[in-house]
Amino acid sequence: MTIHHRRHAVELVREVMAHGRDSAPPPVLIFEGDRGSGKTALLTGLASLLDGRVPYAHIDLEADGRTGTPEVLYALAFHLGRPCPLYGTLHFPRLAVGKLVMDDDTLDLRDRDRARQQINALLREHRGVDRLVTTLREGAGDLPAVLPASVQTPVRLSTRLLASVIHRLASAAWSSRFVLGRAQKWYGAHGAPRPRPPVETLIDLNRWHRRPGEANNARQRDDLLWAAFRADLAAGLGRRLRRPWMPRCVVLIDNADTRLGRHFLIELARGRETVQDEPLAVVATSRAPFLGHLPEAQQRLLAAEEPLASGRDTDQPRPRWVRYPLPALTEADVVRMAREHPDLEPRIPRQIQQLGQGNPLVVSMLLAAAHEVSSWPEGGEELALALARLEPAPADDTDRRQFTVEERLIRHLLGIPDANPLPVDEMDILTTCAAARTVEQATALAMRSGLLTADGYAGRLGLMFDSLRSADPDADPPPLRRLLLRRLAARDPDGGDGWNRVHALLRDQCRARDDRIGELYHALALDQLEEVSGHVAAGVGAVPAAEWLAMLRAVTRAPTRRPHTAPPAQEAHRLARSTGADPESRLGRVTRLVVGLRLAADPFTGRLRADLHDALKRDYRALALHFPDDQSLLVAEANRHKGWADQWR
Amino acid sequence: MAVRDTADVSPVAGVPPDFFAPRVPRSRRVLRLATATVAVAGLVAASALAVNVVVNSCGSLRSGLTRVDGECVGVLTDVGAHTFEGLGDVQQRIRKQNEIVRAKSAAEKQPYVRVALLSPMTATAKSFMSRAQVRHAVQGAYVAQVRANGSAGTNDPPLVELILANVGSRQEQWRRVVRELERLADDENPLVAVIGMGTSVAATRDAARYLAASPTELPMIAGVATADDFREIDGFVRASPSDTDYVLALKAYLQTRGDLRKGMVVFDESEPDLYVRSLLAAYRRLLKEYLLPYERSFVGAGDPGQRARFLEPIAVSVCTNPQPDMILYAGRALDLDDFVNTLASRQCFTQKPLTILVGATGLTVAPETAARMAQTRITIVTAASVHPSWFTDDATVPVPKGLAAFVETFREAGFGDDDALLDGYALTHHDAMATAVTAIRLAKRSKLSAADVRGQLLNLNKDVVIPSAGGELSYTTARRADPVGKWVPVTVVPADAAPVPKGTPFITG
Known part of the structure; x- marks a missing residue:
């Protein structure tokens, strides 16, 4: 599937791959984004673009199991070692020698003479490049297994090919001496303040690895392995390092905001401070900013479409870290994506974008699911049909389970693996919290449940809670909140944590805090249309147009628990008439605006929205006459709805 | 090198599939292309050479x-x-x-x-x-x-x-x-x-x-x-x-033969037969008192495509006046059989015998040709490097x-x-x-x-x-390439067709 709206991100990668005029290392490029924002898909796409053209490694640091710097380095070495035109095949004999020695649990650390003999025998036994490759592959632990499927196959294939091709080479006595001799010798000049026999360093390395808790053993081990990795890389690339037209090798790290990822990246950045002609470009992904403890001068946050080279003072040092929040998909992107489903009803992608809010995963899954729907209802709830569908059956050779599209999205947005059931307690509180308009409201609801303490988030709820947050309370809610609101609507409305009870609670809290907009928002969620319309109508001509419009926009974001059974214009007419207000009066027009804007903000409202927006246009224009200070704002709103009416037609 | 097939379709919209491919400098591409071309050409040439050597070898590959x-x-x-x-x-x-x-x-x-x-x-x-x-x-x-x-x-x-x-x-x-x-x-x-x-x-x-x-x-x-x-x-x-030595030997022989006074030169006009040209020049230079004022030519061994052609007109001309009594033959021995057979068919053979004089390394005449010569009154007198009787137990002439x-x-x-x-x-x-x-x-x-x-x-x-x-x-420095002391015996075929000098033959120097 094609990835949209990520061209600039790919261009940034090429910028860090290119050799600059100065010899300073390129910054680590970090793509930030929420779950489903397409970070993993982007790295997979980058891997596909790099494959066969530039050596690269692609690892996911969210893998379970005990992994540390050595395992990550083995994985990097193993994947960078795949053959690539112009670059040849990179070998990592120093790293492999280090691993061989580290893994020897039988080394006698009390008798140094015996330890020397053991190491010499061990290295003699393992002379051969194919064994080194196997060594690195085994050492990478679980890391290769979490690579995307598209990348795993060639890894296995190339490993077999590599092993078979070099088997003969490795069997030759001279090549074995060459491969291990130089790698082994390297340890004589590293790991200690002054040169000494390599075997002494290797004995120390074994000790550091087997007793990582003592002193700073783990740090010394990691430093030495990093140096071996870099030395192997530099030796493997040789003169290619100095060819300005040859891009750097690339390391793609998914989920770098894990503890392992942070540690690894910081070690990597520290190691390249003094390096000339840095051979690696590092690209990582993160759900949240994780560089808070680093000086701001070392970081740079790029705006959407901002190139790496722009706005930087050439006299200032290059930042070590560049963060680029992945922008959400635009409506135009979604329309382009919908072209992959040419039979799809053309208004459905707009509804999907309204729900997905540019989240690539949500958009792509809903588009695929909608494509499978054979007919659409006359009224609304089209997206409910798509969400209720089963996702495509997984391939036989995967352990992926099949869920409805809705559950798949919830699981993905919350990061819940297939093997685990949805956590009942957390889901309940999250569903309740979905009613909250602000973070403070949501936190208060969570604390009321007891799962959230005043000291902070407890367990997975904290991570899940992030997906509900929205920086602007008046912005359209993120997709997870939309989905959870549907769950909230499905509860008994008058039950303990039912729709009415929760919104009434929140309305009362807002009233107590004198939060008038919040109060009206939750009142509208409780379908108290007359109260809301009356208050909004009272502001017509009484408050400035901008202020009135902002209030109207914020209040009409209120969700509804009722299904949309009729076309939007009819539904709006019916609801407005139910208040008994004169349709031609100011109140009647305001009521239609409140009802219409609330329906237009709901992605589950029917797709036949042209008439709805036409009516909104007319009411905005009529009410504009009552705002002598600035009619133009309402006229502009009217024109905007005229445009939308054309788009939905 | 095992390289995975790269995708033809980019996974990222707006990004070409080769977006990350190294942009090899043009000069380097040209160099690589030239190197590859030269290597391929060299390989092809070497293969062609090897095939040529194998195909065209004689005996073992290292026979030379x-x-x-x-x-x-x-x-x-x-x-x-x-x-x-x-x-x-x-x-x-x-x-x-x-x-x-x-x-x-x-x-x-x-x-x-x-x-x-x-x-x-x-x-x-x-x-x-x-x-x-x-x-x-x-x-x-x-x-x-x-x-x-x-x-x-x-x-x-x-x-x-x-x-x-x-x-x-x-x-x-x-x-x-x-x-x-x-x-x-x-x-x-x-x-x-x-x-x-x-x-x-x-x-x-x-x-x-x-x-x-x-x-x-x-x-x-x-x-x-x-x-x-x-x-x-x-x-x-x-x-x-040398050819001059041969003609000198023939000249010495002619001095013993009063019946041979009118000679017609017949020569092979094939180029570039130096032997024929040199012998012809010697005839003209050393035997000019014997030569009739006309000559005849034919195309002989010097030109393989035209071998022994134009002999018939010579058979006619020997019968027209003034009739030669000897032919001074400046041609290859290989053509002599054809020449003799052509002359054997001349119409005037009953009126007058014909002697063919020639200088050659050695001349052997097939028995049937010799018989025909006898019938048609043709005699060959040759100045040669050897005499047939030298190799018999009863030599009729002195031997070196x-x-x-x-x-x-x-x-x-x-x-x-x-x-x-x-x-x-x-x-x-x-x-x-x-x-x-x-x-x-x-x-x-x-x-x-x-x-x-x-x-x-x-x-x-x-x-x-x-x-x-x-x-x-x-x-000697005087004669340079030509040996001193080389015997040049004269041979008559058929042996009894003409008198043969019995003494020491012409000796060069």
Whole structure:
């Protein structure tokens, strides 16, 4: 599937791959984004673009199991070692020698003479490049297994090919001496303040690895392995390092905001401070900013479409870290994506974008699911049909389970693996919290449940809670909140944590805090249309147009628990008439605006929205006459709805 | 290198699939392309060369021979590595002799030297030398080698190895052959002389001139190259008479024949046959008092595509007045049978006998041709390097002093082919080899070179005796390439058709 709206991100990668005029290392490029924002898909796409053209490694640091710097380095070495035109095949004999020695649990650390003999025998036994490759592959632990499927196959294939091709080479006595001799010798000049026999360093390395808790053993081990990795890389690339037209090798790290990822990246950045002609470009992904403890001068946050080279003072040092929040998909992107489903009803992608809010995963899954729907209802709830569908059956050779599209999205947005059931307690509180308009409201609801303490988030709820947050309370809610609101609507409305009870609670809290907009928002969620319309109508001509419009926009974001059974214009007419207000009066027009804007903000409202927006246009224009200070704002709103009416037609 | 197929479709919208592909600089691409092109071209050329070598090789790949126009040409240093048609037994004898030479020299830690027989080793319908002449030439050289080395290599050093250099039936491949010979001159066991040289054609002259100017200074001792053109070539001598010598011998004979007064010159107009041209010039220069004022020409062996054409008009012209009583034939012996048969059909044979005079290395006439000549009153008088009766037990004419030893060794070799001596090729090539060996031994030094041997060629006179069979040969600065002391006997065919001088024949010098 094609990835949209990520061209600039790919261009940034090429910028860090290119050799600059100065010899300073390129910054680590970090793509930030929420779950489903397409970070993993982007790295997979980058891997596909790099494959066969530039050596690269692609690892996911969210893998379970005990992994540390050595395992990550083995994985990097193993994947960078795949053959690539112009670059040849990179070998990592120093790293492999280090691993061989580290893994020897039988080394006698009390008798140094015996330890020397053991190491010499061990290295003699393992002379051969194919064994080194196997060594690195085994050492990478679980890391290769979490690579995307598209990348795993060639890894296995190339490993077999590599092993078979070099088997003969490795069997030759001279090549074995060459491969291990130089790698082994390297340890004589590293790991200690002054040169000494390599075997002494290797004995120390074994000790550091087997007793990582003592002193700073783990740090010394990691430093030495990093140096071996870099030395192997530099030796493997040789003169290619100095060819300005040859891009750097690339390391793609998914989920770098894990503890392992942070540690690894910081070690990597520290190691390249003094390096000339840095051979690696590092690209990582993160759900949240994780560089808070680093000086701001070392970081740079790029705006959407901002190139790496722009706005930087050439006299200032290059930042070590560049963060680029992945922008959400635009409506135009979604329309382009919908072209992959040419039979799809053309208004459905707009509804999907309204729900997905540019989240690539949500958009792509809903588009695929909608494509499978054979007919659409006359009224609304089209997206409910798509969400209720089963996702495509997984391939036989995967352990992926099949869920409805809705559950798949919830699981993905919350990061819940297939093997685990949805956590009942957390889901309940999250569903309740979905009613909250602000973070403070949501936190208060969570604390009321007891799962959230005043000291902070407890367990997975904290991570899940992030997906509900929205920086602007008046912005359209993120997709997870939309989905959870549907769950909230499905509860008994008058039950303990039912729709009415929760919104009434929140309305009362807002009233107590004198939060008038919040109060009206939750009142509208409780379908108290007359109260809301009356208050909004009272502001017509009484408050400035901008202020009135902002209030109207914020209040009409209120969700509804009722299904949309009729076309939007009819539904709006019916609801407005139910208040008994004169349709031609100011109140009647305001009521239609409140009802219409609330329906237009709901992605589950029917797709036949042209008439709805036409009516909104007319009411905005009529009410504009009552705002002598600035009619133009309402006229502009009217024109905007005229445009939308054309788009939905 | 295993490289995965890269996707043709980009996974990212707006990004081409090769977005990350290294942009190889144009100059580098051109260099890589040029390197690849050159490598491929080199590979193709090397493959073609290898295929060419394999396809065109003769015998083993390292025999030194290359197939050109169906003939194996080149220098056969290992004489047994390839067998030329009709030469198998001779080559085996030479190979054994060479082995003896190498073994003996190794045992005594004495270097041996090489002498190359440069000659056509193959014969075709278009060649200047018949297959028999080729064989006889090699036989003669071998006999001289055996005599030079002594049986089982018992003679004084340096012993001599004989190698064969085939220039092709029409000697057209001389250039590649002489270049190879030049390389052998620098060998540890150097090539120090070239004998044979083929017949008197332009290729022989060109090869001789090339070697004359070569820094190797290889000496050349010709077997049957009789053309006067060779006389002034440095480092070149011959064991046969020159064409001038032949005509002088004929002139001496004519002085004994009062019945032969009117001669008509018939010549082969083929270019570039130097023998014919040289013989024709000698006739015109030395026998002009006998010549009628008209001549006739034909196209003979010099032009293989037009062989023996235009002979019939000659048969007519000999019967028209003034009728010649002798034909001064300036053509190849190969065409003589055709010429005789044509003349045999002349209408005036009953009115007047006809004598054909010719100078040649040796002339053999088939019995049926001789019978026809007798019937049609045709006689051939030839001045040659040999006389047929020299090789019979009851010679009717005197024989040179060294002939017996040659004949004895020849017969000991057991070729089973006594008639081989009659065409003179064996004797002249024997004498050429003997001359070369004598010069080698005269120049004997610890490190012998071809230049040393060449320097001794014109010192082969006075007290230096060449063990030659065709006379007591010597070479002087006055006669340069032409030998002194070479016997040029006159032969009459049929034997009883005309009187034959009984005394010592014409001797050059």
